[in-house]
Amino acid sequence: MLLIVEGGSSMSKSGLKKIGVIGVGTMGNGIAQVAAQSGFETIIMDVDASILERGVGTIARSLDRLVKAFEKSGGEKGITGEAKEEALGRLATTNNLGDLLDCDLIIEAVPEKPELKEKINRQLAELGYEKILCSNTSGISITRLGAAYGKPELFMGMHFMNPVPMQKGVEIIRGLGTSNTTYDTVVALCHDMDKIEIPAEDKAGFAINRMFVPFVNEAVRVVEEGIAGVEDVDKCTYCLGHKMGPLMTADYVGLDTMLFICEVLEEEFGSSYKPSPLLKRLVESGQLGAKTGTGFYSWENYKAAGVNPDVARYRIK
Ligand SMILES: NC(=O)c1ccc[n+]([C@@H]2O[C@H](COP(=O)([O-])OP(=O)(O)OC[C@H]3O[C@@H](n4cnc5c(N)ncnc54)[C@H](O)[C@@H]3O)[C@@H](O)[C@H]2O)c1
Numbered sequence: 001m002l003l004i005v006e007g008g009s010s011m012s013k014s015g016l017k018k019i020g021v022i023g024v025g026t027m028g029n030g031i032a033q034v035a036a037q038s039g040f041e042t043i044i045m046d047v048d049a050s051i052l053e054r055g056v057g058t059i060a061r062s063l064d065r066l067v068k069a070f071e072k073s074g075g076e077k078g079i080t081g082e083a084k085e086e087a088l089g090r091l092a093t094t095n096n097l098g099d100l101l102d103c104d105l106i107i108e109a110v111p112e113k114p115e116l117k118e119k120i121n122r123q124l125a126e127l128g129y130e131k132i133l134c135s136n137t138s139g140i141s142i143t144r145l146g147a148a149y150g151k152p153e154l155f156m157g158m159h160f161m162n163p164v165p166m167q168k169g170v171e172i173i174r175g176l177g178t179s180n181t182t183y184d185t186v187v188a189l190c191h192d193m194d195k196i197e198i199p200a201e202d203k204a205g206f207a208i209n210r211m212f213v214p215f216v217n218e219a220v221r222v223v224e225e226g227i228a229g230v231e232d233v234d235k236c237t238y239c240l241g242h243k244m245g246p247l248m249t250a251d252y253v254g255l256d257t258m259l260f261i262c263e264v265l266e267e268e269f270g271s272s273y274k275p276s277p278l279l280k281r282l283v284e285s286g287q288l289g290a291k292t293g294t295g296f297y298s299w300e301n302y303k304a305a306g307v308n309p310d311v312a313r314y315r316i317k
Contacts, residue, residue, distance in 0.1 A: 014188035017041060020103035022120060024055030024093075026254070026291065027136050028109035030164025033059045035107075036090040037079070037165075038193045043092045045100055052093040062165055063087060101129050105189065107158055109136040112260045118148035125150045132182050134158040138253075139209055139261040142175035142202045152177030156186050159206060160195075162253060170195045173206050204268035205261055212246075213261045213273075219246040220276040223296075224316045230296050230307045247296040248304060251289035259283045278314050285310075 018041040021032040028044065032055070035042040046052050069078030079087075097120070100106055106124070110116055117135060124133060134156050135145050146155030157173030170190050174183055190197040200207035219233050228236070234245020250258050262275035282288070282295060287310070289295030290302050296311050297304040 012039065012188075013191050014105075014185050016104040016185070016189060016192070018043070018103045020045065020100035020106035022046075022097070022100070022106060022108040023110035024052060025109065025111070026162060027160060027164060029055045029058045030062075030162070031107055031109055031136065031160055032091065033062055033087070033165055034193050034195075036087040037063075037083070039090070040192075041090050041092075043094060043100060043103065045094050045097055048095055052095065056088075056091065056093060059091065060088060066165075097123055098127055100124070101127060103129075103131065105132040105134065105185070107134045107136060109160075112138055112140065112257050114140050114144065117145055121145055121149040121155075130154070132156070132185060134186065136160055138257055139205050139213075139264040141204075142173045143177070146175040146177060153179040154182055156182055157202070157206065158186060158189075159200075159208070161208075168194075168196045169198050171198045171200050171206055171208055173200050173202050175202055204264045209261050210265070212249075213258060213265060216246045216250045216258055217262055217273070217276050217279065219250075220279050220296075223247070223311065224276060224278040224314055226315050230311060251295035251297055251299070251304070253289070254291055255279060255282050255288045255295050277316060278311065281314070282311070 019035040021028050021035065021042065021044045024032060024044045024046045032042050032044045044052065044055060046055060063084040066078040067081050067084050070080055108117060108120055110120060117137065117140060121133065130151065132154050133149050135142065136159060137145065137157060138159065142155065142157040143152070146152035149155050152175055155175055156178050159171035159173065161167035161169050172186055172190065187197050198207065204210065205213055222228050222233050223230055230247055234248050237245045259275055259279055262273060262279065265273035266275070286292060287294040287308065290299045293299050294308045296308060298306050298308050
């Protein structure tokens with residue numbers, strides 16, 4: 001059974017009308033863009049006006065690229081200029097969590113810090129929000145975050161992939177108490193957003209990061225043991241049919257997020273998931289990948305410009 005919201009768009013399979021997105025960073029701006037493009041009234045909440053302005057700017061530029069793709073492909077790809085303006089017209093911003101209370105569903109995409117996510121969930125409950133709340137967490141227990149909300153039946157993981165407007169898959173994770181109604185509504189929302197749901201259980205790393213993060217961690221070990229260099233490690237995976245190597249992907253995702261998930265996996269499954277020293281050193285030095293300008297690669301405007309020299313010389317016997 002789906003949760004039907006009165007006044008919901010007739011096109012909407014989920015019956016939802018208004019979506020809230022908390023955090024307009026790497027993931028939040030993509031989620032908000034896709035929600036607005038899919039016809040949902042969308043409100044974005046972040047900590048201050050300059051971050052919100054930057055986030056909306058990123059969304060506008062991403063929509064511009066889709067309009068250019070439409071023109072270049074003779075209408076086969078992308079969106080029309082009119083669709084872009086309509087999507088932007090559905091977006092609102094706020095730095096006040098209280099402005100999200102009339103949303104039918106909220107997706108939280110703040111940094112991967114359990115206490116911060118728990119605090120936001122508790123605040124929403126205290127303010128009187130009582131509809132579906134989803135987290136875009138990459139690895140924190142959905143059951144733990146649902147307990148902080150106090151309404152586990154209305155809580156779920158919705159793990160979008162980066163970059164959200166391009167990647168079709170969304171891992172959807174039920175906590176121990178998530179209701180069937182919430183689950184069905186979130187599946188329908190994935191379809192409304194033209195996404196493909198990938199159901200996974202609430203175990204460390206869920207499905208995707210349970211596979212991907214140990215793969216990245218092993219790639220880092222190959223580099224630090226001097227078995228192969230950064231670019232060659234990434235080239236190896238092209239032979240497997242991957243479009244992007246593990247180290248470049250890790251730089252895009254953020255090395256702080258990678259390290260955090262490694263630690264979650266180690267805590268739940270044991271020492272074979274221990275983070276590699278080089279990954280820890282990079283995070284300790286604030287080199288978090290594309291977003292800070294250096295990681296395994298050096299970055300200029302989110303474009304890789306050669307291997308980070310610090311990484312090229314780092315070796316462990
Ligand atoms: N980066 C990725 O590729 C990726 C992929 C899948 C999932 N995730 C997950 O998505 C979530 C967000 O990651 P990200 O990479 O977008 O992070 P980010 O650091 O790029 O963005 C986080 C945003 O949250 C905002 N924020 C911080 N505290 C806030 C608060 N109290 N209230 C409102 N906003 C607040 C920040 O200002 C920032 O704009 C994390 O849980 C992460 O694990 C990330």
